[in-house]
Amino acid sequence: MSLNGAPVAPPEFQIYNSYVIDPQYARYFTIAWTSTLAAFTLLNAPNLIRSVRRRRLPSYKGLWENLHGYQPVQPSEEKQGDPPPPPRTTPLQQMHTMVASMVQPISLRCLPRMRVDFGQMILLVGITVAAILCLTQAAQLKSNANRAGFMALSLLTPTFLFASKNSPAALLLGKGYEKLNWVHRWSGRLLFLMATIHGSLWINNRIRNGQDNLLRTGLKEREGQAAYGLLCMIVLLSLRPVRVYAYQFFYAFHVLGYVAFFIMICYHTPYAEPWIYPPIAFWGLDLLLRLVRFRIKDAYATAVDQQMTIVRIPDIQGGWLAGQHVRLRVFFNGRPFESHPLTILNADPATTTLPASTGITLGVRAVGDWSRALNRLATDQGADGRLTVMVDGPYGGLTFDLGDFESVLLVAGGSGATFTVGALDDIVGRVVRHRRAKGEKTRVIKFVWFVRSYGTSLIGADKPFWGNDRVYAGCISWFAPILAQLAETCHGASLSISFHFYVTCLCNPDELLPIRNSTIEESKPDIESLLAPLLGRDEEKGEGIATLGGIAVAASGPESLICQARNAVAKVGPSAARRVGGVQIHTELFAL
Template sequence: MSSGAPPTIPLSLQIYNSYVEDPIWQRRFTAIWCSFLGATIIISLPSLVHALRQGRALTGFFGISGGSGRRGYSAVMSEEKKPPAPSLSRGRKRAAYWDSLVSVRQWTVPYLNLNAGQIFVLAAYLASCLVCIIKDAPLISSPNRAGFLAFAQFPIVFLFATKNSFLSLLLGPGHGYEKLNFLHRMAGRVMFLAALIHGSLWIRNHIQYGLPILGPQKETSGVASLVMLGSIVLLSLRPIRRWFYQAFFALHVFTFVAFFVCVCYHSIYASPWIFPPLAFYGADMFLRLLRYRFKDATVTAPDKFMTLVRINDCDGGWVAGQHICLRVFFSGRVLESHPLSILSAPPAYSCLSNPGLLLGARVNGDWTRALNTFVRKEQEKLVPTDEEYK
């Protein structure tokens, strides 16, 4: 009888345990993007602190305000006392040079609507996801790694999809929903790519070994999940979003709910990844309740290309260039809300805002076109005819 350590099986002869190894890479990918996001928040801290000192960080976080009795615009300049000529200290000169250097990230690539900084972030994101899918994974015989990485995209998709999130607050002013939504679109496409790799290779294996593709619950729910995810990607293409936004939004919500149901029937490993998206969406709905305002507005259409909306009785809670989601009750389109840029500063800083804020809706889709047509028709009714002059 002998004693000692048991013999070890060589790595080349060990069977790959997908349900042990693949979740490790799933967690590694999550650690990568969470670390990158944490580093971005730390880098943005000086900007956030500066905005907090100036009172701009929380501007608009709880919605616009009105009727607070604030004084309107008043000039602070006078001929007797002129401000001193601005001078740059050595520290400010270095900051100016640094701002000039990092402005390279704002270079925009034609036809992509993405600047150099966004392209770099997307390339790093895609590369890290592909490495986690391919590295030391026998995808042909066991394509589960791609499925696990598809689950890992759930929090990213919803974190950057919500219009109201604490992430925008932590990143400081200028990082609203419209600035971060490109990551939502990329995460959705990466999720579809990973699911397509997983599903297509499993279908190949089932065909090779004569196994049924439809029939058993796991296979049927997997095919249904892939179909739902493919439908989401196809219905999210820019022409559909631009020209049929209302249909896109309704189908987007319906197909994602159906996709969640199918994927939970497909794999028991999907359930834990559903809770972070639900938390992000719940926080978004809660902040929307805090920001809802019902206001009277004056709407004019100077031509068939632009509609101007002046919202009355608003004297704070926004800065010029910020976005707000506007819902206009006209022609049965009550359920639609769209982000529009604020064209004016608050009344305390600009004489153009009294007594409210000014929005511009350029005709660029079905909702803005319908709003412009409705306003022009109503304006025509207000124009007196020759008989009314008589």
């Protein structure tokens, strides 16, 4: 007989204690997803280190004013003595290029009408499998469904971590919140699934045991039903049609619904309290940083035509990076609570080479009630009309530095050009004006824009939106003066830029400002053929570009364009990618 302690009953005779065993599996799931996050953070470490060294990390302080003024520098500075880019590539960068070249052919591929690529799908499947394993291992779900409830609680933290606009995960992974939102949506769906399993199995248990009256009279049961009802409403009102056609209503109910859900879940079970503290902390941090970033400024809106409005905020002089966006509220027509994401279409005054660029410039495509109302207001007020706006941001931005690549392909569809124009302005300023001060490698830039029409007749306006004496109508003419100025800036410098416009209608191209090194075609080539010359595939035709410093692809626009760009990069084989120094892609989806 053993004297080492109290006797222990055999496992088959032990009573299942769900409040001890089930939280352990919820913690196992938490360890699984946090370990995955740590692994991807480690993979992003080279980019993060380079961003810290170059001081190009996204700022959590928000936008700021320059009290010392700004004087543009003539572009000829760079031509006087352009120091060569650093030729060396670190072993860490070589390893990163090798891994990316092997993974991208699978991970980047996507199917039409799908918001996620194969790499994201693999992660989603992995998250789902991990959750199901933690739900079912050594569980007695029929007699006690608490395991599913604890799993639902464990999913609250990733749901909120990947939802907040100022998420620590966004900094660690080098991606904007909008690039991580798919994890938030899937975590929320898994949370809803676990809550459904938890509730339905307990209801079945009560009915089988003849305790169905508790479903109507039991306090714990009624609180659980109320919490689940709130969760159902949150999920139903988060569907894409609601987000597209009633975004403000969706957002308001999303916030208020989760507050009510947290309250009800804590009434339902005291075991929920430890699990709601991290989500509340992430949410509180997000609100605090957004309060710090809010700016109320005067702005000037100019209607370029009936489809595009240019908003200028001259008082803001810095605090953003190329490709970032802000959320803008315009106090007009009783719409103070509507905020809309708008991409900043110029580099900061310390970087840009545009002669009349001060502050932030935003392009607003007139496609909805708010943007059309703003366009009408700008038309009625004229270029001197002043508006009061609230700016929140900046957010998002490129997931890599264009200056790390010798060749850059910028592809835009429609109003997605606001992103590529801003990125182009930034890299031109860093190479030409600042003379590659931070080791920028970029030598070749190919700017591609898919639009519906090249130009139409001139429209009347008292003042231009970008320091030119003419205002143009038509899609390309929205930003034609900017592109023409950037092309002139690079003429004779060590940076070669070519512009390629693909249109469905050459309405009246003679009315537009000529752009150096530009071509116009009534066609729609696939992005794979646009990428081929940069890979050196057309060298026998004299179109190939020899490059060993890597290729960056940045695409912005509708879903079809984004999917095509991802597939084009995915088709670059590992050997071809390593031969050119690696190929990376960043995409900006212009849709809800």
